[in-house]
Structures are given as structure tokens and as C-alpha cells.
Amino acid sequence: MSIRAENLVWRIGKKTIIDGVSLEVKPGLMLGLLGPNGSGKTSLLRLLAGLKRPQAGRITLDGQDLKGIDRRQIARRVAFVEQHATTNASLKVVDVVKLGRFPHRSMFSGWTLADDAAVAEALERAGMTQKRNDPWQSLSGGERQRTHIARALAQAPQELILDEPTNHLDIQHQISLMRLISSLSITSIIALHDLNHAAMFCDQLIIMQEGRVVTVGTPEEVMTEDLLKTVFRVDGRIEASPYHARPHIHFMR
Amino acid sequence: MTETGRSIQGLLVLGASVLASLALIAVVVGISVGIGDLPIPLSTTFAAVTNRLGWTAVELNRIHETVIWDYRLSRALVASCCGAGLALSGAIMQSLLRNPLAEPYVLGISAGASTGAVAIVILGVGAGAVTLSVGAFAGAFAAFLFVALLSNGTRGGADRTILAGVAASQLFNAATSYVVTTSGNAQQARDVMFWLLGSFGGVRWPEFALVSVVVGFGLVICLFYARVLDTFAFGDESAAALGVDVGRTRIALFALTAVMTATIVSMVGTIGFVGLVVPHAARFVVGPLHVRLLPACAVLGAIFMVLADIASRALIPQQVLPIGVVTALVGVPVFSIILYRFQRAS
Numbered sequence: 001m002s003i004r005a006e007n008l009v010w011r012i013g014k015k016t017i018i019d020g021v022s023l024e025v026k027p028g029l030m031l032g033l034l035g036p037n038g039s040g041k042t043s044l045l046r047l048l049a050g051l052k053r054p055q056a057g058r059i060t061l062d063g064q065d066l067k068g069i070d071r072r073q074i075a076r077r078v079a080f081v082e083q084h085a086t087t088n089a090s091l092k093v094v095d096v097v098k099l100g101r102f103p104h105r106s107m108f109s110g111w112t113l114a115d116d117a118a119v120a121e122a123l124e125r126a127g128m129t130q131k132r133n134d135p136w137q138s139l140s141g142g143e144r145q146r147t148h149i150a151r152a153l154a155q156a157p158q159e160l161i162l163d164e165p166t167n168h169l170d171i172q173h174q175i176s177l178m179r180l181i182s183s184l185s186i187t188s189i190i191a192l193h194d195l196n197h198a199a200m201f202c203d204q205l206i207i208m209q210e211g212r213v214v215t216v217g218t219p220e221e222v223m224t225e226d227l228l229k230t231v232f233r234v235d236g237r238i239e240a241s242p243y244h245a246r247p248h249i250h251f252m253r
Numbered sequence: 254m255t256e257t258g259r260s261i262q263g264l265l266v267l268g269a270s271v272l273a274s275l276a277l278i279a280v281v282v283g284i285s286v287g288i289g290d291l292p293i294p295l296s297t298t299f300a301a302v303t304n305r306l307g308w309t310a311v312e313l314n315r316i317h318e319t320v321i322w323d324y325r326l327s328r329a330l331v332a333s334c335c336g337a338g339l340a341l342s343g344a345i346m347q348s349l350l351r352n353p354l355a356e357p358y359v360l361g362i363s364a365g366a367s368t369g370a371v372a373i374v375i376l377g378v379g380a381g382a383v384t385l386s387v388g389a390f391a392g393a394f395a396a397f398l399f400v401a402l403l404s405n406g407t408r409g410g411a412d413r414t415i416l417a418g419v420a421a422s423q424l425f426n427a428a429t430s431y432v433v434t435t436s437g438n439a440q441q442a443r444d445v446m447f448w449l450l451g452s453f454g455g456v457r458w459p460e461f462a463l464v465s466v467v468v469g470f471g472l473v474i475c476l477f478y479a480r481v482l483d484t485f486a487f488g489d490e491s492a493a494a495l496g497v498d499v500g501r502t503r504i505a506l507f508a509l510t511a512v513m514t515a516t517i518v519s520m521v522g523t524i525g526f527v528g529l530v531v532p533h534a535a536r537f538v539v540g541p542l543h544v545r546l547l548p549a550c551a552v553l554g555a556i557f558m559v560l561a562d563i564a565s566r567a568l569i570p571q572q573v574l575p576i577g578v579v580t581a582l583v584g585v586p587v588f589s590i591i592l593y594r595f596q597r598a599s
């Protein structure tokens with residue numbers, strides 16, 4: 001197991017945002033996290049990335065409790081891509097990607113060839129090598145998202161956590177981003193809104209509703225017309241796509 | 254290029270820029286020493302310094318030597334340290350709060366210092382045993398603690414810190430105005446006003462010893478945090494995801510800037526605009542990465558402040574303008590240009 005969560009509870013004030021969530025992620029798989037707005041996807045990802053501490057329950061990385069691991073140690077193996085994080089600093093793409101090496105460098109160590117190699121590979125993977133010297137402010141939404149992913153890859157993570165990375169991207173960039181993530185050999189957990197994209201690219205899906213996990217499984221197991229109605233409150237028909245064999249959802253007018 | 258080859262080249266560049274910066278500051282300080290009611294040539298200043306250090310024994314006019322050593326040199330050096338300290342503090346505030354309008358006084362430090370100062374000058378707190386500087390320092394720190402409690406009691410983010418700073422400034426400014434209007438006479442009010450606008454008059458070697466240690470120490474710690482500050486570019490959460498202990502970093506750096514700023518304010522009053530404008534100017538020159546930005550801020554801040562001090566003494570003969578007036582008169586046009594460019598960029 002790479003990441004494992006047991007009975008996580010997280011509240012803001014009196015409101016319970018995450019209510020007894022347990023999950024396991026097998027190494028190397030792409031796990032899609034689905035659910036309506038306010039179902040707790042972003043909060044769960046923050047807990048899993050160690051950015052917030054759950055009030056109850058525990059998270060383990062390869063069996064080790066996240067609470068006992070130093071922040072920097074976590075950042076060496078878990079990378080997190082937030083929803084549209086931006087900056088007003090005029091950083092270049094390569095400067096942003098270099099930030100990913102931060103957890104691997106000690107206070108006094110210089111920039112090494114290994115760091116250079118990691119950054120170059122991350123840029124290449126994310127398809128941003130050509131734009132490495134472009135200023136952040138000149139990038140499109142898709143390029144910014146790719147830069148964030150390159151930064152996350154430069155962290156050399158074993159787990160990559162992404163919060164709705166395809167939001168506000170055009171269809172070409174959405175598909176290419178999903179392809180990129182599914183091509184990575186690391187474990188990835190990705191919050192998504194587009195059910196068809198999730199079914200097409202993810203190995204496993206977790207469906208959340210009101211802070212709880214409703215169901216877990218492969219897209220074929222999880223995607224049912226009943227689920228569409230009870231969780232997402234839409235009418236839909238599901239068939240195996242004749243093109244990629246994954247479930248495909250037709251929404252009713 | 255090999256790794257060692259590159260690091261040697263890096264060291265050379267670093268050494269050259271440090272030397273060039275120090276030389277530049279020395280020249281500006283030398284010019285500052287030479288300008289005044291009694292003009293002194295640069296060579297005389299140089300000889301006076303080397304004489305004192307015991308390197309040379311050039312025959313000099315005693316009056317020149319006294320003016321240089323006991324009055325102008327310490328003043329110029331204090332000015333350079335204050336400029337460096339304020340610019341550094343401003344850069345750190347802008348990065349941590351992710352706000353281009355942040356400056357050293359954003360945490361209410363100048364307002365607190367003014368309250369501390371009037372408490373000493375007008376209310377007579379401490380019965381003469383406490384100097385205005387000590388009172389101002391205490392007031393500045395009281396304001397900082399107020400902001401720290403208000404914003405970090407619940408681990409507040411940048412917006413909360415800024416709001417707490419605004420509240421503190423309002424509170425302490427109101428307290429200052431209350432004391433001045435109810436208890437002060439016209440002369441005291443004028444004194445306080447003058448002190449608030451800043452002045453390098455009266456600073457001597459003991460002040461230089463204190464401020465150079467505080468700012469020097471501050472610069473070293475800031476450089477220690479340079480990479481950490483880079484990770485704040487995309488916000489607190491992003492820094493945390495890269496392994497930074499955000500809470501501890503914020504407290505440490507806020508406290509550091511508070512110590513630097515409070516020391517400077519208690520010594521020379523509230524000198525505005527340096528901490529706001531210089532970091533922006535430095536960013537245009539060396540870019541946003543803190544390893545280069547922070548030293549550049551220190552150097553540019555030092556030079557700017559010494560030049561402003563020269564202007565404050567030279568603009569009107571026989572009269573010294575408050576330094577805060579000069580920095581704002583220069584700072585506002587510079588800032589307008591930056592704002593204009595920012596508008597075009599976005």
C-alpha cells in the first residue's frame with residue numbers, strides 16, 4: 001500500500017467536512033476522486049498530503065504514520081498540485097519547477113547536477129521544455145497547470161496528489177493532461193469533475209458524498225445509473241465505449 | 254561545464270558583486286561626508302579614515318577631522334544601515350504576505366513606536382530614566398505583539414495579518430494623537446511630528462554599533478531563509494506542500510523584521526517609502542529569487558538612504574529637511590513608474 005487512510009475525521013468549527021473516510025491506494029495506480037461540490041474532495045486531498053491534520057483517524061505512508069514524519073520528508077515523496085495557485089512574482093517557468101527541488105536540498109547544499117537533471121526531466125515530461133524561460137505571467141492556463149505538474153514531478157514523488165487539475169482548461173489540454181498523468185508510473189490521486197474523463201483514464205475511482213466515501217472500485221464497478229441519480233443527481237445511461245471499452249456516460253436531456 | 258567549474262565561477266561572480274557593492278556604498282558614503290556647510294574633499298575623508306585606522310599619518314585640518322569622524326561619517330553609515338534594514342524588511346514582508354504594497358510598517362511598528370515616544374516625551378513615563386529611543390522600541394514591539402496575537406492566535410493567513418496590522422496602526426496612531434492633543438503643548442507636538450518624519454541628526458558611533466549589528470545579523474538570517482522565501486511565491490499552502498514549516502517561518506521572519514524595524518524607528522524615526530519602493534526596484538534589477546533579491550535590497554536600500562540624506566541636507570541651504578519628506582518626494586515618483594509598468598504588464 002502506498003497511502004492508507006483510516007477513519008479520517010476533519011471538522012471546521014462544528015461542521016464535519018470529512019466524516020470517517022478510509023481508503024487504500026495501491027502503488028502505481030491512478031485513483032480518481034469524484035463527488036459533487038462540497039463533498040470533501042479538496043479537504044481529503046489536503047489531509048492526504050499532510051497539509052492539515054485530521055482530528056481523528058490516521059494516515060500512513062508505506063505503513064509509517066504521517067504524524068511522525070517531518071514536513072520536508074513528506075514533501076520528498078508526496079507532491080501536491082493545488083487548484084489554480086498563482087503568483088504575482090515574475091518567475092520563469094524553470095524557476096517554478098526548481099522549487100520542486102526544495103525538499104531535497106539542505107540549507108547549505110548548492111544546486112547539483114542531479115537537481116538539474118530532475119528539473120530537465122520534469123520539464124520534458126510536462127512538455128514545457130520549450131517554454132522553460134518564459135515568465136509565469138505570459139503563460140496560458142494550461143501551461144500554468146503543466147508548469148505546476150512539472151514542479152511536482154521535480155519533487156521526484158512516489159505519490160502525486162492533484163486537485164481538479166483540468167479545471168478551466170480547454171478540451172485539448174484536459175485530455176493531454178489526463179494522458180500525461182496516466183502515463184506516469186507513480187501513484188496519483190486526482191480530484192475530478194468530469195465523470196467520462198475519470199472513467200476513461202483512472203484505474204480506480206472513489207466516490208464521495210457529504211464527507212463520506214460512497215463507493216470504491218474500478219470505473220466499471222463504480223459507474224452505475226443508480227449512482228448518477230443518488231450521488232450526482234442526474235439522469236444518465238452508461239455503456240461500454242466502442243472505442244476505448246471504458247464506461248461512457250450519456251446524460252439525458 | 255563541470256560542477257566545480259560552475260561553482261568556482263559562481264564564487265567569482267559573488268565575490269565581484271560583493272566587492273562592487275561595498276565599493277559603491279563606500280563612494281556614496283564618502284560623497285555624503287563631503288557635502289554640507291563645510292565642504293570636504295573625498296581625499297581628505299579617505300585620509301581621515303585611514304589615519305584613524307592607523308594605516309596612514311597624513312597631516313589634516315583638526316576641524317575637518319572632527320567633522321568627518323565625530324559627525325558626518327557615523328551619520329552616513331547609520332543612514333546606509335537603516336536603508337539596508339528597511340529595504341530588507343520590506344522585501345520580506347512583501348514575500349511573506351504576498352502583497353506588493355506591504356512594507357516594514359505594515360505590522361503597526363511605526364504607530365507603536367510613535368505611541369511609545371509620546372509616552373516618554375509628553376506623559377513623562379519612566380521619569381527621565383528612559384530615553385525616547387527605548388520608549389519607541391518598547392512601543393514598536395508592543396504593536397508587533399498585538400498583531401502577532403491577533404493574526405496568529407488562530408494561525409491566520411496573509412490577509413488576516415495585514416488586517417491585524419491595519420487595526421494596530423489605527424489603534425496606536427489614535428493613542429498617539431490622543432496624547433498629543435490632550436496633554437502636549439505646541440512645542441512638544443512639533444518635536445514629536447519632527448521625530449516621526451525621521452532624522453539622522455544626532456546619531457553617532459554608539460547608534461552605528463547597534464544598528465550595524467542588528468541589520469548585519471538580520472541580513473545573515475534572511476539569507477539563511479532565502480530559499481524558503483522563494484517557496485512562498487504560490488502561497489502558504491504551496492510552501493507547506495514543499496516541506497516548509499509555514500507557521501514557524503512566518504513567526505521567525507516577522508520577529509526578525511520587527512527587531513530590525515523597531516531598532517531603526519527608535520533611532521531615526523519613521524522613514525517611509527524606502528521599505529516599499531526599494532524591493533520593487535531591486536526586483537526589476539535582479540529578479541524575484543531571494544538569494545539575489547535580498548542582498549540587492551540591502552545594497553540599493555543603503556545607497557538610496559545615503560543619497561536621500563545628502564538631498565535632505567543639500568536641497569535647502571542652512572536647513573535640514575526631514576528625511577521622510579525626501580524619501581517620499583523621491584519615492585512617490587519612482588513608485589508611480591512601477592505602478593504604471595505593473596498596469597501595462599497585467
